[in-house]
Amino acid sequence: MIILRFRSKDGMFRISADPQADFLLVLEELFNKLKNQDPQLTYISDKPGQKGELANSLCGKSVELLGLKNGDMLYVTGGASASTAASAGGVSVSGNTVSGTVSIANTVDIKKPDELKPSAGSEVDAAYEKSDGLIKRPRSTYCRHGDKGMCEYCSPLPPWDANYRKENSIKHMSFHAHLKELNDAKNNRNNASSYIHPLDEANYKIDLTCTNGHKAYPRGICSKCQPSPITLQLQKFRMVDHVEYSDFHILNKFIDSWRQTGVQRYGVLYGRYEAFDKVPLGIKAVVEAIYEPPQAGEADGITLLPWENQEQIDSVAQLLGMYQVGVVFTDLTDSGNNDGTVLCKRHKDSYFLTNLEILMAARNQAAHPLTTRHSSSGKYSSKFVTSVISGGLKGEIGPRSFQVSASAEALVKAEIMSASTQPSKLLVNSNNDTRYVPDISYLEINEYGLEVKSNAKPAFPVDFLLVSLTDSFPLEPKPFFNSSSSFPIENRDFMGELQNLPQLYLYLNGGAGNGENLCDLHFLGFVAKTGILGPDELQSMLRYVKDRDEGDYLQLVESPGWMTLLTIAEQSS
Incomplete structure (x- = not known):
C-alpha cells in the first residue's frame, strides 16, 4: 500500500492506495471526504496552479500505471454543485461508473460513457449502499409504549441478525448484510478518520518476487512471502441469494435438447441482478435467456469448443441491459420407467456439484469478479452463478443453483487443488517451483455437535467450498424476450x-x-x-x-x- 496526498479547498487528505488497484477506488474515497464536490467539474493535477485532468477521466487505470508513487501530492480544483454532490458510490453519472483511459503524464483517447461497459448489478448494489437495511418489526404484546414509541421488542433489527435468520429459515446471510456487519465493526466504531476496507480478497499464492534476505522461491522462503495456513469452513454469506428464470419456457427449451438427443447440454445465462425481498438486502439473478455456445455433448458429459462470437453476444446483451450472470448445464439420465422421470444422482449422500464442476465454477467466478470500493484490491468474489439441471428425489427434472466460496476462488487461482477420482472430494496439490501449499485444514461439526478441525491433505470434501442458492419461476411471468419465439437455437x-x-x-x-x-x-x-x-x-x-x-x-x-x-x-x- 502507498499513501497519496490530496490538497483541496476543503483541506489536505491522505488516502491509502493499492498500486495495482483502479484509481477509481482512490477517487471514491476522496469524494467521500470532499464537501459537495461535483466529480464532473473536478480537476486533478500533479502540479500546483495547473488545471490538470478531469477526475472522471482518470478512472480505468491502475494507480501504478498513472505513475503515482508513495507520498505524491495531487491538487484538486474545480467547482462544486449541491445538486450534483458525489454519491456514496463516488465518481458516477446516472448510476453508471464512468471510466476512461487518461494518465497524468500522457493523454490518449477517452471512451465516451455510452461506449463503456457498466458493472453488472451496479444499480442494486448502489441502492443497497444507500440503505441501512434494517429489518422492521411490528409492535408486540410485550410493548408498553405509545404508537410513536419504540422498545427492544419492536425496534428494527440489523440485516445480519442471526436470530431473525434462524426464525425465518434463512441459511446464508446476504452479501450486503455481511458487508454492513463488517463495516459496522471496522469503521462505525472506529474513531480514526481513515477508512478501513472491510473486505479483503484471500490470496494463497506465494510471492515469487520476494527477496527479503533470501533467494527467490523455491531456493528460499520466509514468513513474508509464503501464504498463511488455511482453515476452510462453510461460508456464512452468499453473493447471490436466488436465481429466477423469468419464464418456464426458457428452461424447457434448453432441456428439450436432452429430451430429443439424450446428450447433455451447456448454456450461458443472460439476465440482470435485482433486489430479492425474501432475504434482508438480498439479490437475485433474473435469467432472461440461455445462449448455447459451441460444444460437443455426450450422454455423460460436455466438451466446450471455441466460442468465437462471445464478445458480440455480450455486446448485444449489454445494449439490452443484460449481462452474463452464470452458466447452466444438464446432468440427466432417464429412469427407464417410461413416465418422464429421471434418476436422482445429486443429493446429500453423494454430491451436489462434482469436484470438476467446483473447479469450473471457481474459474468462472474468478473471471467475473465483483467490483467494489469496499475491498482494498477493488474486487471481491463474484455474483456469477452455476445451475445444474438434474433429477430430484421424486424423479422430477429441476434446476439447482450454487456458487463456490471466496476461498474456493483463491485456491483455484493459487492452483492448490485439483479433481480426484471421487466426485465428492478435491485433492490438495503438492509444492512445485511456482507453487507453495501451506497447511490446510477444515472445520466440521462432529456427531457430538462439536466443531473439530481436520487435516485437508491429501483430500477434503467439496461441500466446504459450496454455497447453495434457491431457485424459482415467477407466479406471473413477464419475460423480456418473446417466450413463444420459434427461431432456431444456435449450435444445434x-x-x-x-x-x-x-x-x-x-x-x-x-x-x-x-x-x-x-x-x-x-x-x-x-x-x-x-x-x-x-x-x-x-x-x-x-x-x-x-x-x-x-x-x-x-x-x-x-x-x-x-x-x-x-x-x-x-x-x-
Whole structure:
C-alpha cells in the first residue's frame, strides 16, 4: 500500500492506495471526504496552479500505471454543485461508473460513457449502499409504549441478525448484510478518520518476487512471502441469494435438447441482478435467456469448443441491459420407467456439484469478479452463478443453483487443488517451483455437535467450498424476450436445428409483422453475426427490443440494411 496526498479547498487528505488497484477506488474515497464536490467539474493535477485532468477521466487505470508513487501530492480544483454532490458510490453519472483511459503524464483517447461497459448489478448494489437495511418489526404484546414509541421488542433489527435468520429459515446471510456487519465493526466504531476496507480478497499464492534476505522461491522462503495456513469452513454469506428464470419456457427449451438427443447440454445465462425481498438486502439473478455456445455433448458429459462470437453476444446483451450472470448445464439420465422421470444422482449422500464442476465454477467466478470500493484490491468474489439441471428425489427434472466460496476462488487461482477420482472430494496439490501449499485444514461439526478441525491433505470434501442458492419461476411471468419465439437455437446443427438465412426468412415471414418476432436473443445474435445490418441499423433494432418504441421499429424496417437482409434471405431460400 502507498499513501497519496490530496490538497483541496476543503483541506489536505491522505488516502491509502493499492498500486495495482483502479484509481477509481482512490477517487471514491476522496469524494467521500470532499464537501459537495461535483466529480464532473473536478480537476486533478500533479502540479500546483495547473488545471490538470478531469477526475472522471482518470478512472480505468491502475494507480501504478498513472505513475503515482508513495507520498505524491495531487491538487484538486474545480467547482462544486449541491445538486450534483458525489454519491456514496463516488465518481458516477446516472448510476453508471464512468471510466476512461487518461494518465497524468500522457493523454490518449477517452471512451465516451455510452461506449463503456457498466458493472453488472451496479444499480442494486448502489441502492443497497444507500440503505441501512434494517429489518422492521411490528409492535408486540410485550410493548408498553405509545404508537410513536419504540422498545427492544419492536425496534428494527440489523440485516445480519442471526436470530431473525434462524426464525425465518434463512441459511446464508446476504452479501450486503455481511458487508454492513463488517463495516459496522471496522469503521462505525472506529474513531480514526481513515477508512478501513472491510473486505479483503484471500490470496494463497506465494510471492515469487520476494527477496527479503533470501533467494527467490523455491531456493528460499520466509514468513513474508509464503501464504498463511488455511482453515476452510462453510461460508456464512452468499453473493447471490436466488436465481429466477423469468419464464418456464426458457428452461424447457434448453432441456428439450436432452429430451430429443439424450446428450447433455451447456448454456450461458443472460439476465440482470435485482433486489430479492425474501432475504434482508438480498439479490437475485433474473435469467432472461440461455445462449448455447459451441460444444460437443455426450450422454455423460460436455466438451466446450471455441466460442468465437462471445464478445458480440455480450455486446448485444449489454445494449439490452443484460449481462452474463452464470452458466447452466444438464446432468440427466432417464429412469427407464417410461413416465418422464429421471434418476436422482445429486443429493446429500453423494454430491451436489462434482469436484470438476467446483473447479469450473471457481474459474468462472474468478473471471467475473465483483467490483467494489469496499475491498482494498477493488474486487471481491463474484455474483456469477452455476445451475445444474438434474433429477430430484421424486424423479422430477429441476434446476439447482450454487456458487463456490471466496476461498474456493483463491485456491483455484493459487492452483492448490485439483479433481480426484471421487466426485465428492478435491485433492490438495503438492509444492512445485511456482507453487507453495501451506497447511490446510477444515472445520466440521462432529456427531457430538462439536466443531473439530481436520487435516485437508491429501483430500477434503467439496461441500466446504459450496454455497447453495434457491431457485424459482415467477407466479406471473413477464419475460423480456418473446417466450413463444420459434427461431432456431444456435449450435444445434447436430439435431437438425439450423440457424441460417433461409430459416431467418421463414421466421420473419411467419411472424405477426409487428416487431415481436425480433424479441429473441437467439435471433438477435444471428442477425448481428451476419454483419448485414450497419451499426446504426443494429442499434435501432436493439433499441426497439429494449424499449418497444414503434418509432425505432419503423426506422429499422425502412432502412437499407434491413431491406438488404430480407432480400438476401429470400434469395437464399
